[in-house]
Amino acid sequence: MEAVLAVVVGIFFAAAIYLILSKYIVRILLGVAILGNAVNLLLFTSGRLTREVPPIIAEGIDALPAGAANPLPQALILTAIVISFSFFAFLLVLTYRAYQDLKTDNTDDMRIAEPIKDPLPPLGY
């Protein structure tokens, strides 16, 4: 099961990086969203995947039974999902706003903050 998930994570990462390398903000945004999911799946897989052993500590023992899935990475993912979702929402609004104000979603044309013909400092006194 872990091997399958590892391949899936790899595909997610590849797709995310491919999209992030694009010039268009919307594609980069999708890439970032996939990247977040890739990381979450990776954390999830690293905590062992199994349904067979319930993570319940039996009476008289103070540790999980061997082979149970580790619940901590799942807690980490919950935090990470909340954070990445809110960031995605912010970036979505920012991208839309950038499209409205700058009239483009092509990063090559987004040169307002760094103009192409920025003058050099004066050479003489």
Place this chain on the structure above:
Amino acid sequence: MAAVSTKIADLSVAMVTAPVAISEWLVVLPVALCILLGATLMMIRDRISLHPLVAIPGLAAVVLVDAALLWKVVTEGPVTMVMGRWLPPFGIAFSVDILGAMLALAAAIVALAGSLYALSDINDSARRYGFFPFLLLLLAGVSGAFLTGDIFNLYVWFEVLLISSFGLLVLGSEREQIDGAVKYAFLNLVGTTLFLIAVGYLYAIFGTLNMADIAMKVKEGREGLPLVTLSALFLFAFGMKAAAFPVNFWLPASYHTPRVVVSAVFAGLLTKVGVYALIRVMVMLLPAEREELSLMIVVAAVATMLTGAAGALAQNDVRRLLGYLVISGIGSMLAGVALGGPGGISGAIFYALHSIVLMTALYMAAGLAARISGSYSLESLGGIYRQNAPLAFVTLALFFAVSGLPPFSGFWPKVILVKASLDIGAWWLAGVLLLTGFLTTIAVGRVFLLAYWRPKAGDDGAPAVSIDRTAFLPVLLLTALVSIFGVLPEGLLRLTQEAAAGLENPAAYVHSVFPGGAK
């Protein structure tokens, strides 16, 4: 019930059962206070005239709390407080050592200076958008990152400060800001996501997220573990946050777009959090891997220093020039991390503290110059010395400090780093450090020549212009710090050396987390 609980292991090894002493709360107070004040300001969001009245005394209180915390840590050694009564490694721990306490104090001072400067720099509409709440939440994130003892918690604080910085960056929603914010937001989000990957692998390797626990487990055995790969991931993620070459291009693309007080606070705080995290992880947790990767770090450091200084030489906009100087300073800190040893690490820590205060002051001074002259462009700036001599004097002091010239605080970390690199025979690194200082001197010297000495074009008898006292005071305060620690560096030098020693041998840090010894 009673029959069941007797079978279960003694809970006192996993939980705090005694009530927490009042003085222990000091550990978490800087963060708690910031969040509390930020939330209060959110609630009175519409009553903008009240914002500074809450924020400025609040930030002053945070400065006092941080100072008390530093005092406690210096006198008693590292202190730890756990959340939710679960003892480490189960509960999230806040562990403060000298490094974290010093940086948190510097950050709070800078935020206080920023809130004073904002009185005249931030207009009503920007206050309505929430400048003061964002500032406090930003400081909460930064302080949390400096004080936490749990690596996943560090990630969460990174996100807290990142989302607050987004809010500050787009304050005003001008086209330039939107453009800068797009680049800043995407690259920083990718950077923190990479950090999360590294944290995931770290947990997969060690099964713990507590830094003291990791430091112990790394020592116990590192054979066969992919620790160098892990360190490289951390280096990449933190390098992106710290704006190290070649992942630094988000900084000059965005730092000149927001209000100048926002740029000032960003330049002081954000990149240094990346450097702090790098020092914490690479020096304290994974020292052998830092050694292994030191060649890579030093190459990045040299490239960061030189591209920063060269970029500064080529800028016409003073704010962009300062952005490149932030980058070149990061290069010096990375050089310290790469060198390692007491000299390199204490030099990097000293430089980080100096840079927090100095870069904020520089942006603020540039903002004041622009208020007098009405521009940030070197072409049209001029005659500031005639119009306001005190500002010119203060700025000259800051320029000396950023170039690493005595008698200001930039001199000492440079001396330590150059000496540390000569000690191990890396004369070329010493050369690059000095060359960077030289190039920086040229860049800022030219700014002084053009903007301050040169008479303003077509305007001979320009009258003296006075500036708002509330805006000049924070610049003066920060310059005073830069000068005091330049003239009397002994105390700070000793503290940075102690902090470096505490990182290299984290026994006291580990002991504060596990007072009963390791399990």
